[in-house]
Amino acid sequence: MLYHLFHYLESIFVFPGEHLFNYISFRTGLAFILALLISTIFGRRIIDYLQKKQIGETIRDLGLEGQMSKKGTPTMGGVIIIISILVPTLLLGNLTNTYVLLMIITTVWLGFIGFMDDYIKVFRKNKEGLSGRFKIVGQVGLGLIVGMTMYMSSDVVIRENIEIKGITQRVEKVLYAKHDTKSTLTTIPFSKNNNLNYTGAFHWAGKNAQRYGWILFVLVTIFIVTAVSNGANLTDGLDGLATGSSAIMGVILGILAYVSGNVNYSGYLNIMYLPGTGELLIFAGAFIGATIGFLWYNAYPAQVFMGDTGSLTLGGIIAVFAIAIRKELLIPILCGVFLVENLSVVVQVAYFKYTKKRFGTGKRVFKMTPLHHHYQKGGNSGIEAIFQRPLIAMPESRIVIRFWIVGIILAAITIITLKIR
16 A cells, blocks of 8 residues: 555655655565564554453363463464564555465465364364365365466466577576466476476367466466465474474565566576566565564464464465465475475374274374474384384474474575576
């Protein structure tokens, strides 16, 4: 809103600093600061309100150290994150930009689903919360909206890096197509040309290949949105784990959005140029500020939990953001923490069912899943038996920090994949 207001005033009046709001870097910094202030200052008031209304977390005793001390800690704190993201974005972002609108829709959509889940758990005393069926329908619905919008919108276009001319032995000049085009191209890591076209899987279809390529793109979008949002939800089991991990991912996504939306940086890195995606940096600034500000209260020992209101939203935002900038195939690297948490649950359930069916007694690979609880539990399990070495239980804060470190390493790898081909 302020962006549009200053843009309007600039066309009528002349006053000092009138051009500041034209700079993405200025608005990003302002969005970050504003989100940080909202989440820390107003976040405290929201936490006090949640405590007053006795909106506390219900804890199931799993035999983990310090677990029961968290009973009654205010939950549904994801509302703080959502407000801290939306307010700066609405004030400072270009609300005519399709990518920004998609991110706003994603935040509200998944925030509502998560809120309903927390509401049922807290107020209706139903530990199961919102039915998993409704969650999946909501996530699939969002994936469908995102995929179809990118397919149908005339603003969602690319300029492919089609030719490289050698100027010297060490310097190259990247040339782009002369016109923006609709395309199913995406970035693929560790590949020489760095681009993958979904249409390529349907070359046998002739003229229909483009249509089938978009269908595949929409299906991939649905899968990624569902998987990453659920991964963030599973990761939200220790104080600050999901929040800090999401902040790290947000920084990298912001950098990727900026270089993809700037023709000079895109040319330097030899990646496809995506007109309009630079505006996503404002949203990324708000996202990072909101998560860091929330971490002020969510760090160990947590004064508030984000609940599904926050975790589903964070995961969905990361997924849609990556899809918007055509970096969805980098998600297994960037979101490696979420991926491993997801896989640990899948492996545990599958192995338990297999051994129970074959031997009559179910066995476990991990002491407990998601994976962070495995390190928290300690003792012997299938994975330690391989090395004949029992796992020593770790303090919660140490597990969180080590997962953050892993997340930072994966974030660095994500960035350097743009040049390692």
